[in-house]
Amino acid sequence: MKRHLIIATAAAAALVAGGTVTAVAVSADGSGSARSGAPVSARSAAHDTAAADSGTAHVQDGRSSIRMQDDDANGQEDRREARAAKVSAPDAAAAALKAVPGTVSGLDLDADRAGLVWEADVLGKDGKWHEVTLDAGNARVLNQHVDTDEDDDAKERAALRNARTDAASAARTAASHGTVTSVDLDDDDRGKAAWEVETITKDGKEHKLLVDPQTAKLSAVPAQSDDDNDNDGADD
Template structure:
């Protein structure tokens, strides 16, 4: 009888000890799990920390173009000029700026820039039109037109910023692009808008930085150039 009691007591003690050890192990695993975030938590944190880099917003929000004066409002609201946008783009991606465009869309007012990098790749950047901060940046695989533009950019003796400065006395520059739609040779096509809303297009020689064609008027608003 005593022998059976001793065995039962020992078994109970072993069970209690085992249960205690199991409890301690469970608590230890729980503590470790709380100290180390799961892969899903890490992924969410990474996405949150990089979202602003991939899809930033401009410091200048823009309303919808309900009255047809969106281009003028954009030109008046922009704090970063075309040459300054070109400089900011080149700071992010060294190379040659082949196109600039002032635009208002979901991120707000931005400069869209295309840069032929020194790495030989075409980069597309979105810059805050208020601070010149890079809001978005990615590679563009490009097509045959892009490759022709790249060859023209490599042979140009003037830059997008030079072309913008040439046209700037005639209004706020809203777009600059190295384009071959106007003849056998590529030329800088620069769009401007005056304070009274008149839009003009200038063609600037990429070799001499001189206007190579008389500016064309893109609308029939009343008023004269500033």
């Protein structure tokens, strides 16, 4: 902590002077040495400060401890991800809220270039939408930023405020049907909000379930009938 404080102080001094400074790493015994070839410009210091104020987290290693490619060639991607993940959906939600206090509106287990991760959407106490990427192996925060592309849906905000059951509780309720791979607050279900949870069992069967945000009652997602599909646009 002292080491980072001294580096930050030196960078701030450079900002005032309008120049650059060489970062100095200071050990616990007070000795220090210049980090060769690593100048910290005033512009970089200002950028980092602004990023911190906006809720963006800078991490040393943005790679997941579970290396996995996004490859669904054999149709077993979801099963493979569920078996490899060491962090459950409720634990991912808890880790996301430690990074950004607020309310989790969605969780998704996915493999991308960073490896196997949990993507968490959080409506922060600051009123902004945040996206937190977590290592699916140890819940470490890999990336965190304010999602400026998120549609500001007043209906979803209201549903989150009024919900008595949160995303973690919805995941625990649905866990009896397999490993939870996705949780999302769906406010378009016949005008009534519901937690939509996806699970997968060890034999590869996938389930889509609904958890009532008020009562925590569990139900299956109604399947669309063939008649409904055939009648779409029939009167056009």
